[in-house]
Amino acid sequence: MSVIDLRSDTVTQPTSGMREAMLAAELGDDVYGEDPTVNRLETHLAQQLGFAAGLFVPSGTMSNLLGLMAHCERGDEYIVGQQAHTYKYEGGGAAVLGSIQPQPLELEADGSLDLAKVEAAIKPDDFHFARTRLLALENTMQGKVLPMAYLQAVHHFTRQHGLALHLDGARLYNAAVKLGVAAREITQHFDSVSVCLSKGLGAPVGSVLCGSAVLIAKARRLRKMVGGGMRQAGVLAAAGLYALEHQVARLAADHANAERLASGLRELGYPLEPVQTNMVYVQIGERADALQAFCAERGIKLSAAPRLRLVTHLDVAASDIERVLEAFAAFRSR
Numbered sequence: 001m002s003v004i005d006l007r008s009d010t011v012t013q014p015t016s017g018m019r020e021a022m023l024a025a026e027l028g029d030d031v032y033g034e035d036p037t038v039n040r041l042e043t044h045l046a047q048q049l050g051f052a053a054g055l056f057v058p059s060g061t062m063s064n065l066l067g068l069m070a071h072c073e074r075g076d077e078y079i080v081g082q083q084a085h086t087y088k089y090e091g092g093g094a095a096v097l098g099s100i101q102p103q104p105l106e107l108e109a110d111g112s113l114d115l116a117k118v119e120a121a122i123k124p125d126d127f128h129f130a131r132t133r134l135l136a137l138e139n140t141m142q143g144k145v146l147p148m149a150y151l152q153a154v155h156h157f158t159r160q161h162g163l164a165l166h167l168d169g170a171r172l173y174n175a176a177v178k179l180g181v182a183a184r185e186i187t188q189h190f191d192s193v194s195v196c197l198s199k200g201l202g203a204p205v206g207s208v209l210c211g212s213a214v215l216i217a218k219a220r221r222l223r224k225m226v227g228g229g230m231r232q233a234g235v236l237a238a239a240g241l242y243a244l245e246h247q248v249a250r251l252a253a254d255h256a257n258a259e260r261l262a263s264g265l266r267e268l269g270y271p272l273e274p275v276q277t278n279m280v281y282v283q284i285g286e287r288a289d290a291l292q293a294f295c296a297e298r299g300i301k302l303s304a305a306p307r308l309r310l311v312t313h314l315d316v317a318a319s320d321i322e323r324v325l326e327a328f329a330a331f332r333s334r
């Protein structure tokens with residue numbers, strides 16, 4: 001029985017084409033700037049997203065951290081969603097390592113931050129306060145795609161208020177594929193973007209931070225400081241390049257599988273949140289542990305959470321969704 005893992009889109013195995021690309025990668029010492037494959041990935045992604053420069057790093061956490069630290073000095077503040085990854089799920093790195101104060105705000109139902117609330121949170125120029133310097137958004141935000149008109153409004157808002165704008169685009173390409181736009185249409189509104197290659201795109205490791213030449217030079221220095229300077233990293237960058245070339249359009253299949261999963265669960269009577277991309281949120285309540293154990297016996301890996309996140313990805317086939325629905329139906333009728 002093959003295992004179906006719906007806990008995250010980070011659990012994928014490199015495809016055979018990706019492994020071949022990794023094997024064939026030309027390598028050098030990237031700390032010396034001499035890895036041609038890393039250089040190609042950084043240039044390619046920066047150009048594709050409309051930025052002057054890119055920086056390959058081991059993880060999305062590091063990419064966001066370097067982005068925040070490159071924008072903010074010690075004693076600066078960034079405004080961010082309560083549930084945003086940079087704030088809630090990255091060990092408080094911006095505060096711990098960057099001395100950057102977070103100002104979290106409650107997110108709206110669509111994953112955006114209400115700009116009136118952001119405006120009210122910006123601190124006056126007064127030595128009592130931290131200096132509000134940056135606004136950070138996430139897209140997709142728990143699977144939700146931020147509307148294009150909102151991005152334009154946010155861009156305008158940050159220019160008016162002298163704030164920089166960072167995007168945690170761990171799943172940028174899910175948003176772009178869902179909207180049917182080039183990723184650049186989204187990123188044009190931001191001063192920096194962190195893109196994960198190891199989520200829906202299916203690479204084993206790596207993220208890229210994109211921004212201006214000055215910002216990326218600062219981030220490169222910080223990357224060395226936090227131990228993110230890798231050597232023959234082209235073996236990993238090759239996987240990222242392969243993913244960008246071959247595994248973007250297929251995200252639509254993950255979205256279709258999530259939609260099918262959601263409609264099946266709805267028919268079974270499970271309360272669900274609206275689904276836009278590759279994440280399905282279903283209310284399981286206090287039976288979360290029991291459901292996890294029940295599904296594990298049937299080769300289906302789930303997290304155990306009352307608000308359960310089910311994530312589709314390249315190692316989940318359409319036929320797997322039917323197997324999952326059968327398990328949920330059996331669990332419900334026990």
Ligand SMILES: Cc1ncc(COP(=O)(O)O)c(C=O)c1O
Nearest residue numbers: 059060061062085138168170196
């Ligand atoms: C939205 C978002 N941003 C950033 C990250 C961090 O990525 P990494 O696990 O590579 O540090 C994640 C990881 O799941 C994420 O979901």
